[in-house]
Amino acid sequence: MTVKKRKKTSKGLKYIISLLLIVLFLGGAGFLYVSFLAAKVITKCQGMKWEIPSKVYSAPVPIYPGLDLNAFGLYEYLKDLGYRRVKGIPKMPGSFFKTRSLLFIYQRSFDYPSAHIDARLVKIYHKNNVVVKIVDGFGKSTLSRLLIEPMEIAALFGNKREERYLVNLDQVPKHLVNATLAIEDRRFYEHGALDFRGILRAFSKNLLAREIKEGGSTLTQQFVKNMFLTHERSLWRKFNEAIMAMILEWYYTKDDILEMYYNEVYLGQKGSVEIHGVGEAARFYFGRSVEKLDLDQCALLAGLIRAPNSYSPYRDYQAALQRRNLVLKTLFELKKITRSQYEETVRTPVEAIGFSYGKAQAPYFVDYAIVQIKDLYPRKVLGSIGLSIFTTLDIQIQRWAREALQEGLNKLEANHPSLSKGGGLQAAVVVIESSTGRILAMVGGRDYATSQFNRVTQAVRQPGSLLKPLVYTAALIEGYSECSMLEDKPVHVALKDGTVWSPANFNNKYLGEVPLIKALAFSLNGATVRLARELGFEKIYDLAFKMGHPKGRFRVPSMILGACEMSPLDIANLYSVFASHGLSCSILSIRNVLDREGNRLHMKRIRMKEVLDPSVSEVLENILRCATMYGTGKGLSSYGFAGAAGKTGTSNNERDAWFAGYLNGYLAVVWVGRDDNAQIGLTGAQAALPIWGEIMKKINLGRPSKGVSRTSNLVRRYICIDSGGLARRNCPRKWEGIFLSSDQIRSLKRCPLHGWPSFRRSYRR
Amino acid sequence: MRIILNLLFVSALFLAPLMTGCAKKEIHYYSPPSIDFAPLPKPSLPHYGTTQKMVINGKEMLEKGEIEKALDIFEEAYTLDPSNPWPVFYLSKTWATKGNYEEAREFAKRAKWLFSDNRDGEIISLRQEAYCLKALGYISESRELLEKARELER
Numbered sequence: 077m078t079v080k081k082r083k084k085t086s087k088g089l090k091y092i093i094s095l096l097l098i099v100l101f102l103g104g105a106g107f108l109y110v111s112f113l114a115a116k117v118i119t120k121c122q123g124m125k126w127e128i129p130s131k132v133y134s135a136p137v138p139i140y141p142g143l144d145l146n147a148f149g150l151y152e153y154l155k156d157l158g159y160r161r162v163k164g165i166p167k168m169p170g171s172f173f174k175t176r177s178l179l180f181i182y183q184r185s186f187d188y189p190s191a192h193i194d195a196r197l198v199k200i201y202h203k204n205n206v207v208v209k210i211v212d213g214f215g216k217s218t219l220s221r222l223l224i225e226p227m228e229i230a231a232l233f234g235n236k237r238e239e240r241y242l243v244n245l246d247q248v249p250k251h252l253v254n255a256t257l258a259i260e261d262r263r264f265y266e267h268g269a270l271d272f273r274g275i276l277r278a279f280s281k282n283l284l285a286r287e288i289k290e291g292g293s294t295l296t297q298q299f300v301k302n303m304f305l306t307h308e309r310s311l312w313r314k315f316n317e318a319i320m321a322m323i324l325e326w327y328y329t330k331d332d333i334l335e336m337y338y339n340e341v342y343l344g345q346k347g348s349v350e351i352h353g354v355g356e357a358a359r360f361y362f363g364r365s366v367e368k369l370d371l372d373q374c375a376l377l378a379g380l381i382r383a384p385n386s387y388s389p390y391r392d393y394q395a396a397l398q399r400r401n402l403v404l405k406t407l408f409e410l411k412k413i414t415r416s417q418y419e420e421t422v423r424t425p426v427e428a429i430g431f432s433y434g435k436a437q438a439p440y441f442v443d444y445a446i447v448q449i450k451d452l453y454p455r456k457v458l459g460s461i462g463l464s465i466f467t468t469l470d471i472q473i474q475r476w477a478r479e480a481l482q483e484g485l486n487k488l489e490a491n492h493p494s495l496s497k498g499g500g501l502q503a504a505v506v507v508i509e510s511s512t513g514r515i516l517a518m519v520g521g522r523d524y525a526t527s528q529f530n531r532v533t534q535a536v537r538q539p540g541s542l543l544k545p546l547v548y549t550a551a552l553i554e555g556y557s558e559c560s561m562l563e564d565k566p567v568h569v570a571l572k573d574g575t576v577w578s579p580a581n582f583n584n585k586y587l588g589e590v591p592l593i594k595a596l597a598f599s600l601n602g603a604t605v606r607l608a609r610e611l612g613f614e615k616i617y618d619l620a621f622k623m624g625h626p627k628g629r630f631r632v633p634s635m636i637l638g639a640c641e642m643s644p645l646d647i648a649n650l651y652s653v654f655a656s657h658g659l660s661c662s663i664l665s666i667r668n669v670l671d672r673e674g675n676r677l678h679m680k681r682i683r684m685k686e687v688l689d690p691s692v693s694e695v696l697e698n699i700l701r702c703a704t705m706y707g708t709g710k711g712l713s714s715y716g717f718a719g720a721a722g723k724t725g726t727s728n729n730e731r732d733a734w735f736a737g738y739l740n741g742y743l744a745v746v747w748v749g750r751d752d753n754a755q756i757g758l759t760g761a762q763a764a765l766p767i768w769g770e771i772m773k774k775i776n777l778g779r780p781s782k783g784v785s786r787t788s789n790l791v792r793r794y795i796c797i798d799s800g801g802l803a804r805r806n807c808p809r810k811w812e813g814i815f816l817s818s819d820q821i822r823s824l825k826r827c828p829l830h831g832w833p834s835f836r837r838s839y840r841r
Numbered sequence: 842m843r844i845i846l847n848l849l850f851v852s853a854l855f856l857a858p859l860m861t862g863c864a865k866k867e868i869h870y871y872s873p874p875s876i877d878f879a880p881l882p883k884p885s886l887p888h889y890g891t892t893q894k895m896v897i898n899g900k901e902m903l904e905k906g907e908i909e910k911a912l913d914i915f916e917e918a919y920t921l922d923p924s925n926p927w928p929v930f931y932l933s934k935t936w937a938t939k940g941n942y943e944e945a946r947e948f949a950k951r952a953k954w955l956f957s958d959n960r961d962g963e964i965i966s967l968r969q970e971a972y973c974l975k976a977l978g979y980i981s982e983s984r985e986l987l988e989k990a991r992e993l994e995r
Binding site: 138141189220221659679681683684685686690741780782788789 | 913921
C-alpha cells in the first residue's frame with residue numbers, strides 16, 4: 077500500500093471513531109436526560125401528586141320546628157353561602173324559593189363529619205316564618221331537623237392557590253369520559269403517547285389555514301404539560317413533553333393516566349383561586365358530586381377544558397352554550413348518545429349554581445383555631461393534605477360582633493376625637509355558649525389587615541373590677557346572703573412585703589353600711605376588700621384557681637380588684653362558670669377534623685366539670701342582674717332586653733374598659749383600650765357596655781335561648797337594695813333576692829329607710 | 842284460745858321485722874327508663890320535641906353499640922337545648938359505656954340538677970352517679986347516693 081492510501085485510511089478511521097464517540101456521547105447524555113425525566117415523572121406520580129388545601133368551616137346551621145327563620149337570619153345565611161333565590165321550585169342545588177307558608181331549599185351535597193349528604197330538595201312548612209314541619213323531597217319523609225351546610229371561612233393553601241377534589245376514574249360518569257375523549261382526544265385508547273395521525277392532521281390543517289388552528293396533542297401530552305412543564309410555546313418544551321408522555325405511557329395504564337388527568341385539568345377560576353379537577357369543578361359549577369352529573373353538565377365540563385375562562389357560564393353564557401352543544405353534537409356523531417338524547421339535551425339551558433367569593437369572615441378566629449391543632453398539623457402541612465376542619469363559629473353572631481365592634485369604636489372616636497389619634501382605639505370581643513364552652517364569635521381587633529395581633533387571646537390587660545364576683549362568690553359559699561351588711565369605708569391592707577395597700581372607691585365616695593348585693597352591683601372597692609379580708613384572701617385565690625384563673629403570680633390581695641393581667645378569653649373562661657351555673661367547660665373552637673376521604677381524624681367532645689355549687693351561682697347571677705338593672709351596668713336597660721347578668725371593669729387610670737356579661741346562655745366579653753396602653757379616660761360602662769349591648773340585642777332576637785330553665789328550689793323575697801331589708805311598697809329600688817336557705821331570711825326585717833315608720837318619725841319631729 | 846292468739850300476734854310483731862331484715866338487699870344502680878316514662882320540666886323551648894327525637898335516635902345507636910355516633914347525637918341534642926336533662930343523662934350513660942367514668946359522673950350530676958322537680962329523673966340520675974362513683978372506687982360516696990335515691994323512691 078502506498079503512503080497516500082495509508083494516510084487516507086487512517087483519516088477515515090479517525091472520522092468513524094470520532095463519529096462513534098459523538099454518537100456514544102450523545103446517546104449517553106440522552107439516556108441520562110431521559111432517566112432524569114423519568115425520575116421526575118415517577119416521583120411526582122407515585123407520591124403526593126397534588127397539594128390539596130385544607131378548609132376551615134363554620135358550624136353547620138340547624139333548622140328545626142319552632143325556629144323563627146327571619147329572626148334567625150336563615151335567608152341572609154343562604155345568600156352568603158351563594159344560594160340563589162329563584163322563582164318556582166328549585167331545580168338545581170344551591171337555590172331556594174320562598175312563599176308565604178313554604179320554603180324550598182335545594183341543598184348542595186356536603187361531607188358532614190357524621191355523614192355525606194347528597195344534593196337534595198327539602199321543603200320547610202312555616203307559619204309567619206316559624207318552622208312547622210320539614211319534609212325531605214316532595215313529602216317522602218319528615219325530618220326532625222335539617223342541617224344547612226357550614227360556610228367555608230378559610231382555605232389554607234400551600235405554594236399554589238388551587239382547589240381540587242380528588243376523584244377515582246370509577247366515579248367519573250361515562251358521559252363525561254366520552255365527552256372528554258370526543259372533544260380532546262378521540263383515539264386516546266388506540267394510540268401511544270403520541271398520536272402521529274393527529275399530528276399530521278393538525279399540521280396539514282394549520283398549513284392550509286396558515287395559522288395554528290388545531291393542536292395534535294394527546295391527553296397524555298396535555299397532562300404532562302400541565303403537571304410538569306410550562307405553557308411556553310417552544311420546540312424544547314414540545315420535545316420534553318413528548319419524551320415525558322412516552323415515559324408516562326410506559327409506566328402507567330391509559331386508565332391511570334386518564335384518572336390523573338381528571339384530577340389535574342384546569343377548569344376555571346374563583347377569584348384568585350384556580351379550580352382543578354372534575355371533582356371540584358362539578359361542585360363549583362353544579363353543586364353536586366361528579367358521579368351525579370347529567371349529560372348536559374358532562375358536556376359543559378368537557379367543553380371547558382379547551383378554554384375554561386372563555387367558555388365559563390359565569391363569564392359568557394352564549395359561549396358556554398355553543399361549546400356545550402358542540403360537544404353534544406360530537407358525541408352524537410360518534411354515536412355515543414342517541415338522537416333523542418342529543419335533541420333533548422341540546423334544548424336545555426346551561427345552568428350553573430353561582431358562587432360567592434367568601435370574604436374573610438373570621439380571620440382572628442381562624443388563626444386561633446389553627447394554633448389549636450398546630451402540634452398535630454403544622455401550618456405548612458395544612459396547605460397540602462386537604463383536611464376539613466369544622467369549627468364552632470356561628471357566622472351570624474360573628475358578623476354581629478364584628479359590626480358592633482366597628483360601630484362602637486367609631487362612635488366613641490366621634491364623641492371623643494382625641495381617642496382617634498396615635499393609632500386609635502382598639503377592642504376585642506369573644507362570644508361563648510356557656511353550657512358547652514363553644515366559641516361562637518371572636519373578633520381580635522378592629523382590622524385584621526392592619527394588625528393580626530389577636531387581642532382576644534394575646535392581649536393580657538388588667539381586668540379591673542371584673543374579678544370582684546370571686547370575692548362575693550366566696551362569701552356566698554361561707555353563708556353570706558344578698559342582704560348581709562358590709563362596711564364600705566376606707567380600708568388599709570398590710571402586705572407581706574411590709575407595705576400597705578389602700579384601695580379607694582371610684583370618686584373617693586363611701587356609702588357606709590351597705591347590703592352585699594349593693595356592694596357588688598355598685599362595685600364598691602372598700603366593701604369588697606373588707607369582705608375579702610374577713611373571709612381570708614387565700615380562700616379567694618383557691619376559689620379563683622378552681623374556677624380556672626391561673627394560680628401563682630396572682631396570689632396578691634390586689635388581684636381581687638384586677639391588679640393582674642388577663643386576656644378576654646381568660647375572663648370568658650372564668651365567667652362561663654357563672655353563666656353555666658357552676659360548670660367549667662373546656663373552651664372549644666374546633667369540633668371535628670376530617671381527612672380528604674372524609675374519615676374523622678379528631679373530634680373534640682364537650683367536657684364539663686362542676687366547680688361551683690349551682691345554687692351559689694344562681695344567687696350570684698341574681699346579683700349581677702341587679703348590677704345591670706341598678707348598678708354600674710344600668711346602661712343596658714336602653715337595649716330593650718331584661719335579665720342580663722354582667723359586670724363592668726375599669727383598670728387603674730382608665731386604660732382598659734371591660735364588660736363581661738351573659739344572657740340566655742350566651743356569654744360575651746368586650747374589652748376596649750389602646751395598644752400603646754395609653755389612657756382612654758372611659759369606664760367599662762361608657763366604652764365596652766354599648767358594644768356588648770348591641771351584640772346581645774341581636775343575639776337575643778336572632779337566636780333561641782340556650783339558658784337553663786328549671787324550677788329553682790331557692791327561697792325568693794323582695795328586698796330593698798339600699799337597706800338590705802325586706803322591701804316595702806315605697807322602696808325605690810326593689811329587687812327579688814334569692815337566698816340559699818330560709819334561715820337567711822329569718823333575721824331580715826322590713827326596710828328601715830323607706831317605710832311609713834320613717835315617715836312617722838319625721839312626722840313626730 | 843285467747844292466749845294462743847295473743848302469742849301468735851306478739852310473735853308476728855317480733856318476727857316480721859327480722860324477716861324483712863334478712864332479705865338480701867340488691868343494689869340497683871339504675872334501670873334505664875323509657876323516654877316517655879318520666880314527665881319532664883315544662884318544655885319552654887321550641888326545640889324540645891326535636892331534642893327528644895334526637896335522644897331516641899341516640900339511644901338506638903347506643904343499643905347498637907355505636908358509641909361515637911351516640912355521643913355525636915346526644916351532644917348535638919344538648920347543644921340545641923341545654924335545659925333538657927335527657928341528653929345530659931344519656932351522655933353520662935354513653936361515657937360510662939365507653940369506660941370514662943369521670944366524664945360520666947359529671948354529666949350525671951348535671952342531669953340530677955336539671956331534673957329539679959322531677960323525682961323520677963332525680964332518682965335515675967342519683968343511681969347513675971352512684972354507679973360511676975363505684976366504678977371510680979368511691980364506694981362509701983356511692984352508697985350515700987344510693988341511699989338518697991331510695992329515700993326519694995319511698
